[in-house]
Amino acid sequence: MGRGGDATGVTISEVAAAAGVSRQTVSNVLKAPERVAPETAARVRRAIDELGYRPNRAAQNLRQRTSRCIGLKMVSPSGVSDLFDRFLHALTEAAGAAGYHVLLFGAAGDELTTSEDLIRTGTVDALVLVDVEVGDPRLPWFTRRGIPFVCFGRPRGQARGRFWWADVDGAHGVARAVDHLVARGHRRVAYLGWPPGNGFGDDRRAGWEEAVRRHGLDAADLVAGSAEDVAAAAAAARTLLAGSEPPTAFACGSDTFAVGARLAGGIGPDGWPNLDVVGFDDSPAVMLMSPPMSSVRQPLDEVARRVVGLLIDRLSGAETPREGVMLRPDLVIREWRGPEPVH
Amino acid sequence: MGRGGDATGVTISEVAAAAGVSRQTVSNVLKAPERVAPETAARVRRAIDELGYRPNRAAQNLRQRTSRCIGLKMVSPSGVSDLFDRFLHALTEAAGAAGYHVLLFGAAGDELTTSEDLIRTGTVDALVLVDVEVGDPRLPWFTRRGIPFVCFGRPRGQARGRFWWADVDGAHGVARAVDHLVARGHRRVAYLGWPPGNGFGDDRRAGWEEAVRRHGLDAADLVAGSAEDVAAAAAAARTLLAGSEPPTAFACGSDTFAVGARLAGGIGPDGWPNLDVVGFDDSPAVMLMSPPMSSVRQPLDEVARRVVGLLIDRLSGAETPREGVMLRPDLVIREWRGPEPVH
DNA sequence: GTCGCCGGTTTGATCGTTCAAATTGTCACC
DNA sequence: GGTGACAATTTGAACGATCAAACCGGCGAC
Numbered sequence: 001m002g003r004g005g006d007a008t009g010v011t012i013s014e015v016a017a018a019a020g021v022s023r024q025t026v027s028n029v030l031k032a033p034e035r036v037a038p039e040t041a042a043r044v045r046r047a048i049d050e051l052g053y054r055p056n057r058a059a060q061n062l063r064q065r066t067s068r069c070i071g072l073k074m075v076s077p078s079g080v081s082d083l084f085d086r087f088l089h090a091l092t093e094a095a096g097a098a099g100y101h102v103l104l105f106g107a108a109g110d111e112l113t114t115s116e117d118l119i120r121t122g123t124v125d126a127l128v129l130v131d132v133e134v135g136d137p138r139l140p141w142f143t144r145r146g147i148p149f150v151c152f153g154r155p156r157g158q159a160r161g162r163f164w165w166a167d168v169d170g171a172h173g174v175a176r177a178v179d180h181l182v183a184r185g186h187r188r189v190a191y192l193g194w195p196p197g198n199g200f201g202d203d204r205r206a207g208w209e210e211a212v213r214r215h216g217l218d219a220a221d222l223v224a225g226s227a228e229d230v231a232a233a234a235a236a237a238r239t240l241l242a243g244s245e246p247p248t249a250f251a252c253g254s255d256t257f258a259v260g261a262r263l264a265g266g267i268g269p270d271g272w273p274n275l276d277v278v279g280f281d282d283s284p285a286v287m288l289m290s291p292p293m294s295s296v297r298q299p300l301d302e303v304a305r306r307v308v309g310l311l312i313d314r315l316s317g318a319e320t321p322r323e324g325v326m327l328r329p330d331l332v333i334r335e336w337r338g339p340e341p342v343h
Numbered sequence: 344m345g346r347g348g349d350a351t352g353v354t355i356s357e358v359a360a361a362a363g364v365s366r367q368t369v370s371n372v373l374k375a376p377e378r379v380a381p382e383t384a385a386r387v388r389r390a391i392d393e394l395g396y397r398p399n400r401a402a403q404n405l406r407q408r409t410s411r412c413i414g415l416k417m418v419s420p421s422g423v424s425d426l427f428d429r430f431l432h433a434l435t436e437a438a439g440a441a442g443y444h445v446l447l448f449g450a451a452g453d454e455l456t457t458s459e460d461l462i463r464t465g466t467v468d469a470l471v472l473v474d475v476e477v478g479d480p481r482l483p484w485f486t487r488r489g490i491p492f493v494c495f496g497r498p499r500g501q502a503r504g505r506f507w508w509a510d511v512d513g514a515h516g517v518a519r520a521v522d523h524l525v526a527r528g529h530r531r532v533a534y535l536g537w538p539p540g541n542g543f544g545d546d547r548r549a550g551w552e553e554a555v556r557r558h559g560l561d562a563a564d565l566v567a568g569s570a571e572d573v574a575a576a577a578a579a580a581r582t583l584l585a586g587s588e589p590p591t592a593f594a595c596g597s598d599t600f601a602v603g604a605r606l607a608g609g610i611g612p613d614g615w616p617n618l619d620v621v622g623f624d625d626s627p628a629v630m631l632m633s634p635p636m637s638s639v640r641q642p643l644d645e646v647a648r649r650v651v652g653l654l655i656d657r658l659s660g661a662e663t664p665r666e667g668v669m670l671r672p673d674l675v676i677r678e679w680r681g682p683e684p685v686h
Numbered sequence: 687g688t689c690g691c692c693g694g695t696t697t698g699a700t701c702g703t704t705c706a707a708a709t710t711g712t713c714a715c716c
Numbered sequence: 717g718g719t720g721a722c723a724a725t726t727t728g729a730a731c732g733a734t735c736a737a738a739c740c741g742g743c744g745a746c
Contacts, residue, residue, distance in 0.1 A: 011732055022696045027734060037694060054463040058404035059732035062701050067401065069446070074435045077428045077627070085420045085428040088447070092417045096449040101466070103412070103446050104431070106439040120397040122702095123444070230633065263633055267610075284420070285628040290573065290606055354702055365726050370704060380724065402702035405731050 010053045019047035030055070061122065069103045070095055070311060071124035073111055075131060083281055083298070084130060087152060090304035091128065098308050100125075112141055119147045126311050128152065132165070134199045139163055150310045152303055154324055156199045164314055166306040166325040170200050170280070171207030173296035173329035177251040177278040178211035180294065180331055186249040186276060187217060190240050192233060192261050193253025195225030204253045204280065222247050226257075233260025241265065248275065255279035255286045255295055262293065282332050292334035299327050353396045362390035373398070404465065412446045413438055413654060414467035416454055418474060426624055426641070427473060430495060433647035434471065441651050443468075455484055462490045469654050471495065475508070477542045482506055493653045495646060497667055499542045507657055509649040509668040513543050513623070514550030516639035516672035520594040520621040521554035523637065523674055529592040529619060530560060533583050535576060535604050536596020538568030547596045547623065565590050569600075576603025584608065591618065598622035598629045598638055605636065625675050635677035642670050 016023045021044060028035045029044045036044070047053075061067050072091065075084050092102050103124050105114060115138075118124045126148040129138060135157035142149050143162070151165035174191070181189045191208040194201030205223065212219045221243060226236035233252075237260055240247055250265075252258040258279030265275030272291065279286050279295035286293045306325045359366045364387060371378045372387045379387070390396075404410050415434065418427050435445050446467050448457060458481075461467045469491040472481060478500035485492050486505070494508035517534070524532045534551040537544030548566065555562045564586060569579035576595075580603055583590055593608075595601040601622030608618030615634065622629050622638035629636045649668045 012734095013732080023732090024697080024734080025695060028695085031734085035694070040694080052463070054460060056405070056732050057464040057466045058401050058408075058410065059701090060734080061401035062399070062405050062703085063732080063734045065401075065701075074432055077425055077432055082420055082425050082428060085425060089417055089420055089449075092447045093449040093451060096451055101446050101448060103444050104435045105444060106436040108436060108439055117397060120395070121400040123400045234633075290577075355704095356702080366702090367704080367727080368725060371725085374704085378724075383724080399702050402731090403704080405733085406702080406704045408731075 010051045012053070012055065015044065015047050015051055015053045018051060019044045065122070066315075067122055067125050068099060069101045069124045070308075071103050071105060071115065071118045071127045072130070073115070073127075074104050074106055076107065082283055083300075087130065087300050087304060090300045091307065094301070094304040094308040097305075098312055100308065100311075112138065115142070116145060116147060125315055126150065128307055128311070132156075132199075134197075148311070148314050150307050150314065152307055153200070154326070160324055162322060164310045164322055164324070166303050166310065166327065168298045168303065168327050168329050170204040170296075170329070171210065173280060173298075173331070174204045174207030174251050174253075175211040175214075176329075176331045177280075177294070177296055178208055178215070180333065181249040181251060181276055181278060182211075182215050182217070184249075184276060186247075188219060188222060188245060188247045189217065189249045189251060190219065190222035190224070190237075190247035191252070192224050192226070192237055192240070192250050192257045194228060201225075201253055208251050219247075226260075228254060228256050230256060230260045230263065233257040234264040235260075237261040237264035250275060250277045252277065252279050255281050255283045255293075258286065258293060258295065259289070262289070278331070294331065294333045294335075297330045297332045299329060302327055353394045355396070355398065358387065358390050358394055358396045361394060362387045408465070409658075410465055410468050411442060412444045412467045413651075414446050414448060414458065414461045414470045415473070416458070416470075417447050417449055419450065425626055426643075430473065430643050430647065433643040434650065437644070437647040437651040440648075441655060443651065443654075455481065458485070459488060459490060468658055469493065471650055471654070475499075475542075477540075491654070491657050493650050493657065495650055496543070497669070503667055505665060507653045507665050507667070509646050509653065509670065511641045511646060511670050511672050513547040513639075513672070514553065516623065516641075516674070517547045517550030517594050517596075518554040518557075519672075519674045520623075520637070520639055521551055521558070523676065524592040524594060524619055524621060525554075525558050525560070527592075527619060531562060531565060531588060531590045532560060532592045532594060533562065533565035533567070533580075533590035533604075534595070535567050535569070535580055535583070535593050535600045537571065544568075544596055551594050562590075569603075571597060571599050573599060573603045573606065576600040577607040578603075580604040580607035593618060593620045595620065595622050598624050598626045598636075601629065601636060601638070602632070605632070621674070637674065637676045637678075639672045640675045641672050645670055 012023050012026050016026045019026065021040060025036060025040065026044055029041050033041060077085070095102050105118065115127055129149055129151045130153065132151045132153035132155060136155065139155055139158060151163060152167070154160060154165050154167040155163050178189050189212065191205055193205055196202060222240060224236040224240050226232040233256060237250065241264060250258065250261040252261055258277050262273050262275060262277045265273055268274045277293060279293055282295040282297035286295050355366050355369050359369045362369065364383060368379060368383065369387050372384050376384060420428070438445050448461065458470055472492055472494045473496065475494045475496035475498060479498065482498055482501060494506060497503055497508050497510040498506050521532050532555065534548055536548055539545060565583060567579040567583050569575040576599060580593065584607060593601065593604040595604055601620045605616050605618060605620045608616055611617045620636060622636055625638040625640035629638050
């Protein structure tokens with residue numbers, strides 16, 4: 001380090017002067033070491049260390065016409081799932097590993113124009129979109145304006161092949177949940193999630209349908225939709241439980257639904273919940289339930305890595321084909337007691 | 344807008360040419376309109392709109408030697424409280440309102456050198472520190488190197504007057520919780536939180552002590568410390584409840600402790616929890632509890648605004664006195680039933 | 687002996703903006 | 717008519733890095 005004290009100031013020219021070479025040679029030492037004679041490089045490197053030189057980011061950005069930043073719109077923390085939070089964490093790490101930073105921007109003002117501004121001013125190189133909705137207007141809007149972006153969440157309601165995205169196979173996750181419940185001896189496994197029409201809600205419910213059919217279960221009357229809050233979910237679950245042949249287990253579209261389902265099932269005389277319930281998202285709130293609850297966990301680290309990877313491909317200019325990546329979630333099993341596995 | 348299509352490219356010179364003036368005049372229209380004749384300004388503004396000009400951020404940063412970014416280290420999402428998440432949200436908004444962006448960086452590598460790098464390269468102008476610990480080494484380290492920063496959380500174990508910070512008065516919050524419980528008729532109000540030695544843990548417990556003394560309650564044996572996880576908290580609460588004169592209510596150091604306490608109290612024959620419990624942080628996980636739980640809420644929006652305010656003062660160069668700001672939390676009351684208020 | 691080549695290094699230009707100083711035009715005042 | 721004051725605008729020079737092209741000394745080939 002050497003200097004310490006002031007937080008600004010050492011330029012490449014000062015390093016060059018100290019090492020008795022030109023600016024370009026210093027630059028080469030850092031960017032293309034093979035072009036520099038070993039002992040020159042050593043001399044330059046010493047000067048860099050002694051002066052504590054760090055290349056100025058703004059100058060690099062200006063010259064290279066990049067910011068090495070990706071923009072992400074902050075979404076309001078909502079509900080029990082801290083999915084955005086965890087994705088943000090994963091994205092920060094993945095971006096950092098690739099030499100990028102994540103730049104957050106707020107919800108104030110219009111997202112479309114704010115985003116365009118960030119791109120046009122060169123503040124960020126690209127955007128990451130989360131919470132992609134059915135027929136999301138941002139996708140065509142950004143595409144039309146040549147704004148590079150990658151989605152977490154497959155585009156629905158528009159041609160997928162036109163965009164870059166990474167997503168988690170919710171249907172697969174719920175199907176694994178049903179498999180697990182069936183293996184524990186359940187024959188009447190209900191599904192509780194969003195009403196039809198919600199993008200990933202439909203996806204997850206389709207997973208339940210597939211699994212139920214595959215296992216030859218009769219469950220036509222065991223599906224319910226409701227708003228995603230605990231009270232509404234509990235009410236919907238109670239309706240299913242009041243039927244003539246009530247379910248003994250629930251696979252749910254989210255942890256919030258799952259908490260509601262368990263609440264509706266109540267506690268048995270043995271002190272344990274009456275229902276086997278599997279949630280989706282593996283949010284911290286379910287970990288602290290007692291007894292703990294199994295849940296489908298999205299591979300957010302992998303999603304973030306893929307998103308960053310796609311983004312870098314996209315920015316590299318190479319006319320890479322637009323592509324989507326589908327990842328499989330895990331089922332995190334947290335047992336307590338209940339029906340024994342059947343085999 | 345006009346062009347659309349390409350996301351890059353219109354420079355101030357092109358605007359100047361289009362409007363028939365010099366670059367500097369265009370710059371003045373945007374930065375110092377009073378120096379420009381009205382009809383010239385109008386002509387320039389029209390050219391700006393037609394070409395869709397947006398000033399290049401890297402060029403501005405380079406010339407002005409600022410980035411208008413503040414750096415924040417991402418901390419791992421942990422536990423039930425999404426406090427960092429919410430603070431981040433508030434900070435993004437507050438920074439945005441002041442013309443700054445929040446740049447996240449990951450935990451990979453050493454925080455100290457990573458942070459210094461961000462400053463030295465001019466990637467960020469200043470840092471925001473959260474989770475400030477007792478005798479936090481970052482404070483003197485950054486100060487010695489002239490790295491501007493503002494803390495969320497008062498510095499403990501070092502002279503406070505030497506730093507800029509904003510914090511929430513945890514003692515006040517817990518005292519309000521105790522007041523509330525006493526008003527509901529409780530005379531034996533316990534405290535459950537971190538063991539002594541934890542910075543804000545001690546602060547919050549001190550609030551309980553003050554309130555208990557002020558109300559003339561006898562509660563010397565009603566304080567317990569444990570690790571911050573539900574199971575450990577429940578165990579600690581059970582120990583208190585097993586005493587000869589068990590508490591009838593708990594004020595807690597965090598929502599996690601509060602969930603543990605309520606769990607330990609169990610459900611009464613009437614189907615309601617046996618204990619009155621007040622948490623701290625008002626995390627979403629407590630909102631979804633049934634019945635809901637009261638909790639002390641930190642004024643994060645205000646904290647974020649103050650942090651940004653201090654930061655701007657700090658960066659403005661004016662030798663403003665270093666100062667700390669202490670804010671008061673609110674008690675969010677979520678009633679269900681239980682002892683009637685006594686008045 | 688001249689030429690071309692090559693690794694290693696330097697020079698000049700450039701990215702797009704803003705600062706500071708210079709320039710022009712207009713008018714009032716002596 | 718000359719001078720100073722002033723408003724409006726322009727010019728030149730940074731800011732710190734990198735790209736592209738030029739340069740230079742030494743060596744082998746013809």
